Amino acid sequence: MVAPNGGTRRTRREVLAAGAATVAGGVAGCLDSGAGAVSVLSAGSLARTFEEHVGPAFESETGIELRGEYYGTNALIRMVEDRTKHPDVVVSADAALLRDRLYGSVTDWDVAFAANSLGIGYDTRTRLGSRLDAGDPWYELAPNADSDDISIADPDLDPLGYRAVQGFELAGRTHDLPTLKRRMLGIVYREPEEPQLVTGVTTGSRAAAIVYRNMAVDHGIGFSEFPAEYNFADPDLADHYATVEYTTDGGYTAPGRPILYNVTVCDDADAPAAGRRFVEFLADNPDRLTAAGLSVGEELPRAAGDIPEAIDP
Structure with missing residues (x-):
């Protein structure tokens, strides 16, 4: 299927199959590179989800520490745009907002991984x-x-x-x-x-x-x-x-739309392999997200844009 930005939408089975293929390549590269941490700039609504549910499990599985900062999505995207912050990973509480504002300058792909109400x-x-x-x-x-x-x-x-x-x-x-x-x-x-x-x-x-x-x-x-x-x-x-x-006061007009979280790795990330591993972890572990009160339906995770080879070979 074609995503709104021209990328492909993929079922959970397809994305997870791609993730499994990554383990031998992208994940090994991440660990071999000595990247001990990944910096994540995330929507504030995921602060406790990441700090108490996702982060500890991610570090236990990969040896990579999640270093998170949490703000409103509009605010954090402004920080990325004006280079106030330089994260490896950006997580948005509005998938379309990330695509509208960061595609073409910071990234050209994302993976939608959870919904909410x-x-x-x-x-x-x-x-x-x-x-x-x-x-x-x-x-x-x-x-x-x-x-x-x-x-x-x-x-x-x-x-x-x-x-x-x-x-x-x-x-x-x-x-x-x-x-x-x-x-x-x-x-x-x-x-x-x-x-x-x-x-x-x-x-x-x-x-x-x-x-x-x-x-x-x-x-x-x-x-x-x-x-x-x-x-x-x-x-x-x-x-x-x-x-x-x-x-918004910045001139961005957001229509009402279903709540959808997505994640990307910045083109100029300091630890891009660790960032890609974090994206894969979110896609691979829906149970950790639902335990934290999020929703992960059969249509998720869903990829959009020009997915890197390490995630979607």
Whole structure:
């Protein structure tokens, strides 16, 4: 199949078969090169997933240490574009965003490896959280919350933030609440540091936050997944999601689209073989991703662009 950028889309079986062929070549080259670490600049929503689930297992299997930094995807892509950061690997929470911004300058390929869903994470000890936990509709409770009681990621820095804004708009349509988006944007706190989004809930600073499912699983907080009409988890609803969009302060317009994580190795990586080995590890180990609250359907992993020979011989 042809990917949106003209590359090939491949089934999990095909990608993993290619990965197996890599072991004798690309992996051996990585280890023989003496590369003891790989630097990964990743979406903040994967911070705990990588640090507690993926990283230790990757180092145990390969002897390569994962050295991760975590930011909102918009922010980290800007860092790569202006050379503020020089990672081996870039991981995006919006596959199209990485392709739109980094193809042709930093890379020309990627592998999509996991999906996610959007919802509201909450502290069950709060009044708002206890009512959400009892099953009361979030769209009736949240607009009446105190100012800054609910947080979202900064939509100008992070796809999680602009998906929250897009979700409010779609929810307003779904539940016939035309003022829902305006009311929500009038009360939410915009958290500039995505990894701190759930911390606000766990420390009691916020009653709730609009988060991805894996973030709630990672931190053990309550989670009410949004309906399919605005959780950005159903590929069959891609056209519906695309009826909303958000333009960042940097001028990038993102239409609503299913949540899809992808990964690439930068052309000028210091440890490219170790980076490719990390990509292969993500493709080879879906169970570690699902254990962390992500989704890996039969259509993943999926390659796009001009895949390096060491990954796709």
